[in-house]
Amino acid sequence: MSQRCAWQRPACWLILITIHATAIAKEFTVSATTALPYRPATALPPGPEWGFDQFAKVAAGAGLSATPVVDAAAGATVDQEGRRYLNFAGINFLAVDQDAALFAEFIAAGRRYGLVTGGSRGTKGVARPHLELEQLLAEATGNEAALSFATGLLANIGFAHAMSSGFTLDKDCAMDNTDAVFVLDRGSHWSMFKAVAHLKWGKQAFAFRHNDPEHLETVLRRVAGGKVVVTFETLYSSDGSMAPVGDLLDVCERYGALSYVDDANGFLVYGPAYRPFAAEYAALERANFTMVSFSKAVGLEGGGIAGPAAAVRAFEWLAGTSLFTAAIQPPTAAMAHAVARRLLENPGIIDDYLVRVDRFRSALLDIGCQVSSTPSYIMSVFIGAHETAAAVRDRFREEGILVPIFGYPAVKRNEAILRLILNNALTDGQIEQFLDTLARLKRELRF
Numbered sequence: 482m483s484q485r486c487a488w489q490r491p492a493c494w495l496i497l498i499t500i501h502a503t504a505i506a507k508e509f510t511v512s513a514t515t516a517l518p519y520r521p522a523t524a525l526p527p528g529p530e531w532g533f534d535q536f537a538k539v540a541a542g543a544g545l546s547a548t549p550v551v552d553a554a555a556g557a558t559v560d561q562e563g564r565r566y567l568n569f570a571g572i573n574f575l576a577v578d579q580d581a582a583l584f585a586e587f588i589a590a591g592r593r594y595g596l597v598t599g600g601s602r603g604t605k606g607v608a609r610p611h612l613e614l615e616q617l618l619a620e621a622t623g624n625e626a627a628l629s630f631a632t633g634l635l636a637n638i639g640f641a642h643a644m645s646s647g648f649t650l651d652k653d654c655a656m657d658n659t660d661a662v663f664v665l666d667r668g669s670h671w672s673m674f675k676a677v678a679h680l681k682w683g684k685q686a687f688a689f690r691h692n693d694p695e696h697l698e699t700v701l702r703r704v705a706g707g708k709v710v711v712t713f714e715t716l717y718s719s720d721g722s723m724a725p726v727g728d729l730l731d732v733c734e735r736y737g738a739l740s741y742v743d744d745a746n747g748f749l750v751y752g753p754a755y756r757p758f759a760a761e762y763a764a765l766e767r768a769n770f771t772m773v774s775f776s777k778a779v780g781l782e783g784g785g786i787a788g789p790a791a792a793v794r795a796f797e798w799l800a801g802t803s804l805f806t807a808a809i810q811p812p813t814a815a816m817a818h819a820v821a822r823r824l825l826e827n828p829g830i831i832d833d834y835l836v837r838v839d840r841f842r843s844a845l846l847d848i849g850c851q852v853s854s855t856p857s858y859i860m861s862v863f864i865g866a867h868e869t870a871a872a873v874r875d876r877f878r879e880e881g882i883l884v885p886i887f888g889y890p891a892v893k894r895n896e897a898i899l900r901l902i903l904n905n906a907l908t909d910g911q912i913e914q915f916l917d918t919l920a921r922l923k924r925e926l927r928f
């Protein structure tokens with residue numbers, strides 16, 4: 482079963498653009514109801530040549546309906562448009578954001594450091610919670626230094642920008658990395674493809690087959706000799722696969738390429754020798770740079786890059802997404818630090834979660850589901866035809882359960898999946914309810 486997410490396809494970018502367009506449309510709705518005087522009444526909407534009207538006509542039929550409005554904090558349940566659903570669609574799977582002690586830490590940090598940095602790091606400075614979070618990230622990944630960003634996406638974009646730009650400070654300090662070559666795993670997240678979009682494909686940007694060290698070697702043989710950066714993920718959020726980290730890094734080292742490993746999904750879940758994927762995480766220590774997101778296990782917002790001190794310090798100025806945009810809000814940085822510390826100091830939290838994940842995977846197999854083969858916490862149930870997947874999503878919704886369906890173009894045609902990340906706030910009873918519903922729908926809709 483191939484479930485590779487194809488974020489690099491233009492049609493898939495469209496989904497993300499739609500999400501932003503929906504948010505913008507909502508802003509306009511607010512403006513209209515409050516009748517802001519400066520909005521020019523004569524402004525014409527984009528004409529048909531832009532394609533938005535046509536898109537709006539077909540979007541709903543393609544499953545891109547209006548973004549639902551949520552009116553309460555999401556945990557085991559999520560309240561959408563006046564109805565409560567069991568939440569099988571979240572990515573903040575440990576659901577710690579409502580934990581009373583951590584929440585109190587958030588509020589105390591907000592009072593002490595304010596809600597904003599109110600300017601870039603270069604001019605306003607960095608708040609202590611950012612610094613503490615960065616120190617923890619450096620230590621947890623075994624690196625010299627780390628830098629935080631408002632999101633993981635901005636970390637990826639900033640890294641690629643810093644590594645492929647020229648910069649002249651004075652006559653003794655001029656760097657020119659405009660000749661850098663990037664080689665990406667084909668299954669990479671959209672943010673990584675976006676990060677290298679300014680580089681010409683086939684000249685400075687290349688892709689190797691998903692999780693395939695031999696194909697990486699074939700590509701590196703062609704481009705070796707210059708400044709080359711290889712980027713791949715640890716745990717892939719589309720198909721739940723784990724990269725052969727050691728083998729990929731062996732190839733990088735043989736060809737003198739730098740490595741940048743996006744550990745958005747595995748950070749703080751995998752790593753200790755007794756947990757799954759220990760060998761992959763032992764090898765990760767050899768990566769030149771490790772990137773993380775704080776929206777997954779940490780369950781908040783933000784991202785970071787850890788690596789050698791000189792490079793990381795330079796990224797503060799050269800990434801662009803550090804200097805020219807907002808940082809993580811200080812209380813969020815403080816809470817991310819507190820959550821990460823809690824997970825590191827209390828390994829039982831993740832251990833217990835992974836036991837529940839294993840039980841859940843076994844239950845999915847017991848009811849005859851075709852589940853992605855890597856035993857990670859990201860599980861894809863194969864459905865097949867898009868129409869069947871849409872019916873599965875709608876029937877679950879009717880029964881009060883929210884599930885994420887990945888259809889074309891996120892996956893290949895007729896290879897739609899139900900992508901499941903178990904939310905730790907769900908009770909065993911709620912999980913049973915989901916499994917019973919899935920078993921029944923599986924029989925009725927024949928997938």
Ligand SMILES: Cc1ncc(COP(=O)(O)O)c(C=O)c1O
Pocket residue numbers: 632633634635637670672714718743745746774775776782783784
């Ligand atoms: C592999 C990977 N990289 C980067 C990101 C972006 O992270 P963030 O949500 O913090 O922007 C994600 C988020 O889904 C991801 O899965």
